[in-house]
Amino acid sequence: MALIELERVRHLLVCPRCRSTLADARGGLHCTSPDCPYQASAGFPVSGRWPVLVDFERSVLSREEVATGAGTDLTRPIPAGRADRLPAALARVWKPPNRVAPQNVDLLLRALPGPAPTLLVVGGATAGNGVDAVYRDPRVQVIGFDIVASPMTQFVADAHQVPLPSASVDAVLVQAVLEHVLDPALVVAEIHRVLRDGGLVYAETPFLQQVHAGAYDFTRFTASGHRYLFRRFEELAAGPVAGPGTQLLWSTDHLVRGLTRSDLAGRVARGLMCWLRILDRLVPASYAMDDAPAYYFLGRKRDAEMSAAEIVAYYRGAQTTA
Structure with a gap:
């Protein structure tokens, strides 16, 4: 499969709200722009091995769903169709x-x-x-x-x-x-x-x-x-x-x-x-x-x-x- 490893994609990822660069934080990633609401250390969570780069205020996916596993389980691979x-x-x-x-x-x-x-x-x-x-x-x-x-x-x-x-x-x-x-x-x-x-x-x-x-x-x-x-x-x-x-x-x-x-x-x-x-x-x-x-x-x-x-x-x- 030609899918790039996450480590090789990591340098491309930016904040979905302001497109500033990202930095590592405990439990996830955060935006490096001081004016962005996702600059806080709990900016973007990680679910399993997947960074969740979502502007939750403008998405059908909520931070609570990611944190609690409610709704779709982000860490569970999608099952095969019928x-x-x-x-x-x-x-x-x-x-x-x-x-x-x-x-x-x-x-x-x-x-x-x-x-x-x-x-x-x-x-x-x-x-x-x-x-x-x-x-x-x-x-x-x-x-x-x-x-x-x-x-x-x-x-x-x-x-x-x-x-x-x-x-x-x-x-x-x-x-x-x-x-x-x-x-x-x-x-x-x-x-x-x-x-x-x-x-x-x-x-x-x-x-x-x-x-x-x-x-x-x-x-x-x-x-x-x-x-x-x-x-x-x-x-x-x-x-x-x-x-x-x-x-x-x-x-x-x-x-x-x-x-x-x-x-x-x-x-x-x-x-x-x-x-x-x-x-x-x-x-x-x-x-x-x-x-x-x-x-x-x-x-x-x-x-x-x-x-x-x-x-x-x-x-x-x-x-x-x-």
């Missing part, structure tokens, strides 16, 4: 491989500069679907963080305030994360900030997808809305992650769950109707743009941003206006 515990053949039915991510990640990796580029994974507590190549490439130096701790992360942080300096990484991967943050535009602004000039971003974000993660699911984007979210990036590739067949399959799953009040019944229905995904291949791209479960975006950092007129003209779906 699909990961199934035999390979059944796992592919329940959680089919993402067919667009490997292609786009390959484009991302080939576009990275230099012999040892740095790639930041936002929400990296678990490996995303189809992005394994990021962790297998010996050339890439991976930094990962999430709101929960994981063997695949070096620190805990809130994506609204990334505790890294400006222009410090070459690429960012943010897959199935932006629906779980309160202010996606602020998170994308943080991604833009930490990227070096010409840095790359790869994102996948839901559109027609049912609520997941319960109370921590907030937002959905159309294709045009997703593009405008990344308006300060040059588009290299963008499109639907899957099509209407997949969306119908997920809706069937949740319809059966609602009728039967049983998650198991929904999962069984999803397995029996898995052939619906094949229909994605029969749907033209323009129609898929209007009815996709999720969209991807691969882009390069720039200073200029799209105008209102440009985003209206960007629409690639099948609908026409009179």
Whole structure:
């Protein structure tokens, strides 16, 4: 795995509130700026081996949860999902491989500069679907963080305030994360900030997808809305992650769950109707743009941003206006 050791990342970490450098303190880290509220010796705690670099006054994660272990246990590795515990053949039915991510990640990796580029994974507590190549490439130096701790992360942080300096990484991967943050535009602004000039971003974000993660699911984007979210990036590739067949399959799953009040019944229905995904291949791209479960975006950092007129003209779906 290309994940950088915490000791090698430590010198990059900054205060999430004011971005000043950090210093060691008993039981954690503190900000070195005398004007920062996190300058006190109890500024940022450590949970297990993970520094918790969160501005608690502006986050869904509280200091009390970290201190008492309430809510999510930060020191406990995230358990494998149901699909990961199934035999390979059944796992592919329940959680089919993402067919667009490997292609786009390959484009991302080939576009990275230099012999040892740095790639930041936002929400990296678990490996995303189809992005394994990021962790297998010996050339890439991976930094990962999430709101929960994981063997695949070096620190805990809130994506609204990334505790890294400006222009410090070459690429960012943010897959199935932006629906779980309160202010996606602020998170994308943080991604833009930490990227070096010409840095790359790869994102996948839901559109027609049912609520997941319960109370921590907030937002959905159309294709045009997703593009405008990344308006300060040059588009290299963008499109639907899957099509209407997949969306119908997920809706069937949740319809059966609602009728039967049983998650198991929904999962069984999803397995029996898995052939619906094949229909994605029969749907033209323009129609898929209007009815996709999720969209991807691969882009390069720039200073200029799209105008209102440009985003209206960007629409690639099948609908026409009179």
